[in-house]
Amino acid sequence: MRTVAEHLEAVLALVEPLPPVGTELEDALGAVLAQDVRADDALPHWDCSAMDGYAVRAGDLLGAGPSSPVRLRVVADLPAGSGAEPVLALGSAARIMTGAPIPAGADAVVPVEQSDGGVEHVVLTQAPALGAHIRRAGEDVRPGDLVLAAGTWLGPAQLAAAASVGAGRLQVHRRPRVAVLSTGAELVPPGRSLTYGQIHDSNSYLLAAAVREAGCDAVRVGAVPDDPAALAEALDAAEQQADLVVTSGGVSMGAYDVVKQLLAGRTGIDFVRVAMQPGKPQGLGRLRSGTPLLALPGNPVSAFVSFHMFVRPALRRLAGHRDAAPAVREALVEDAWRTPESRAQVMPVVLVDTAAGDGALRVRRAVEGGSGSHLVASLARAHGLAVVPAAVQDVRPGDRVEVLITAPELVPSSAGSPR
C-alpha cells in the first residue's frame, strides 16, 4: 500500500499547467495568470483630489476658520476627467472633484463642506494642512511595480487591479476540461424508475459538479455499463475532448470491475491501494493518446474523498496554481471516533459553533457513528473533510485535525458574531 502523499505525488506527475491563452479581462475570472502584470505608469497617475472641494494654496488660508472665512477667486472648474492644466496664482482656487488632477501651484484641498460652494468666488472656512486631501501619484502603484504575479488566481479584486493599470487582455492558463464518467451495470440516471437491484447514478453528477465548482469545465459522460467494449469506446471519446478523464467505480476486487478489467496491465496504467479510508483502491495513468486518467472507487463517499484528495490537486496544477494542494484549515475536534489502523482516514465533518469565542474552528462528524462510504445522502450535510493521519488510532475531543473545507457555502458564521 502506498501512502496518501505518495499517491498524490504520482497523480501530480501526470499533469502539468495548461498552456497560456490570451483572454479578455472580463473572461478571466477564476483563471490563473500565466504572465506577470506590471504597471507602466504610476497609480494614481498624478497627484489628485481625495475629496469634492477646492484646490488651494494652503498659504492663502493661514488663519481661516468659521469666524474668519477667506474668499478666493475660482479660476478653474475641474471635474474628474478634466484634461485642463490650470495654474493657481496666489489668492486663487480651483473647484475640484474627487479624482481630478491637482492643478499646478495648489498644495491642499478644502472639502466642499467647508465652503459656500461658490463658482466664481468661494468662501472657505478651513485652514488646510499642507497636502490635505491630496492623493499622491504612485501611492497605490509605482511605475514598473509588479501588480499581479504569474500564478495568481484572478478574482474580482485581481481583475480590478489589472483594469486599473490598463490591462485589457491577460495571459492566463487555459481552463481545464475534464470528462467524467461512472461505471456500473446497476446505474440508472435520476428521473428514471428503478427495477430490483438498480440504483440511481449519483457519482457522475457529484464529480462533474465538483469539477465545475473547482472552476473547470466538465463533460459529464454519465454512466457506462460493466462492459469492457462499451467502456473502451467511452474512454476513447472522452480522452479526445478532455485534459483529464475521471472515472468512478470498477477498480476494486470484484469479478466485474470493468475499469480494472479493461485497463489493468495496459502500459502506463496502474491500479494501486492507497492507505486511506475510504478510497483505498485507485487507478491512474495515461489513456491511448496520452490523456491522464484518474480512476476512482465507486462508493459515493469514496469518490468524493478521492476527488478532494487527488483530483482537485490535479485540477489545480492543470489550471496553473503554483500550489497544487488546496488550503487546509486547522480545527479542534468536538466528538470522538476510532480510525482504522495504518490508514489515513478522511471523515466528513460539520463545522460547529460552540460560542467559545476564541476564533478557532471546531468540527464534529457529519454523520453520528458512521463514516460508511455508501452514505451519499448524508454526505450532503458535511461542510468539509477531516484528514486524520495514518498513525492516529483515536480521535478525541480537543484534538487538532486538518480540514479541507468542501462546502464553504454551508459553513455557519463564527460564534457570537453580530450579523
Next chain:
Amino acid sequence: MRTVAEHLEAVLALVEPLPPVGTELEDALGAVLAQDVRADDALPHWDCSAMDGYAVRAGDLLGAGPSSPVRLRVVADLPAGSGAEPVLALGSAARIMTGAPIPAGADAVVPVEQSDGGVEHVVLTQAPALGAHIRRAGEDVRPGDLVLAAGTWLGPAQLAAAASVGAGRLQVHRRPRVAVLSTGAELVPPGRSLTYGQIHDSNSYLLAAAVREAGCDAVRVGAVPDDPAALAEALDAAEQQADLVVTSGGVSMGAYDVVKQLLAGRTGIDFVRVAMQPGKPQGLGRLRSGTPLLALPGNPVSAFVSFHMFVRPALRRLAGHRDAAPAVREALVEDAWRTPESRAQVMPVVLVDTAAGDGALRVRRAVEGGSGSHLVASLARAHGLAVVPAAVQDVRPGDRVEVLITAPELVPSSAGSPR
C-alpha cells in the same frame, strides 16, 4: 447618518427571492433549492453487500477459519445491478459484488479475500458475525425522509444526494441577473490609452466579477459618462434586462455626481449617508419599472466594501438563501490601527499564519498604514474585510474582529499543517 444594519435592512427590503424554476439536476449547481426533496424509497433500497465476496448463512460457517475451511455450493452470481432473487438454502452461498442485494436466506457476507474465489463451489476461511458486511436498507435514508430542505444551497454533494433519491429535475430559485455600470467622465476601458485626467474603469470589472463569483449572472454595461441623459438611457436599458441594477460613482457631494443629479428627488430613490468607512454615500431605491437599484460610491475600495456589505446580501436574498448575510469568521488581530469615530470601519485584511497552532484565524491589514479607498491595486492583496463596529476607536493586537472572507482562494493553509 444611518447605521450599517439600518442600511442593510433598507437594501434587503428592496428584494425578495426570485420565483422557482424547474431545472435539470446538472444545471442546478450553485442554485438554491425552492422545494423540499424527500425520498420516496429507502436508501440503500434493500439490504446489500458492502464488499465483493460471498453472501452466506452465518450458521453454515460456525468454526470456519484458515485451518478449518468450509466449502459451500455457489448457487448464484450476483453482480451489482443483478435483478435475480435467489434463495440461499442451507449449505449454499452466492457470489456477490459490492452494492448487490443480499439474497433471501443470507445473513452475512464473507469478503473475497477470505475465500478461494470459487465459482461453482467456494472454500471460505472466515466465520462471519451475523450481519457482517451487510449495508441495511434505509441506513442512509428512510422512505419519506427530508433529503434536502427548501433553501439549501446546491453544491456537488447536494446534487449527488438528489440524484441518489432519483430526482432528475429540481425546483430552484431563478439565478439573479444583475446589470453593472460605472459612471464618470474620467473613465476609459482598460486596453485603451489615457489622456491627462483620465483613468481606467476598474469598477465595472470589479463588480461584474463579484456578481459572478456570487453565483449570479452579470451584464457589464461598462462606464457611462457624467451626462444625466446618457445615464438615464443606460439605466432604462439596464433595468429591462436585470433583477437588480448596481451603479458605482456619482453619489457623493460633487458638482457632477451624475447618479445623484439624475435620481435625487425621484420618488422611491434615496441618497443616504451610512456610518461606515469607506462607503459612506449610498443610493438605493427602485427604477421606473420597479427594478431595484443600488448606487455605490465610486472609489474602488468603497465599491468593493459596499458590494460585500450590501449588494451580496441582496443577491443572496434574490437567489433564495434563507440567510441573506454571508457567513463571517471571527479572527484575532495581529497589528494595530485607529478607526474613525462613530463609523463602522471595513478594513481589507490578509489572513496570516503565525504557527500558533490553536486553530484561530489571524488577520493583519492588507496595506500597511493605509485604508485609502483609492488603493485598487493594493486591494488585490486582501483575503477579506474586517468589520470593526462603530463604537471601537482603536484596534489592538489580540482583539477579535469579524472577517468577511472575500478571496477564499488566496487564504493560505493553517499553521503547521502537513500538506
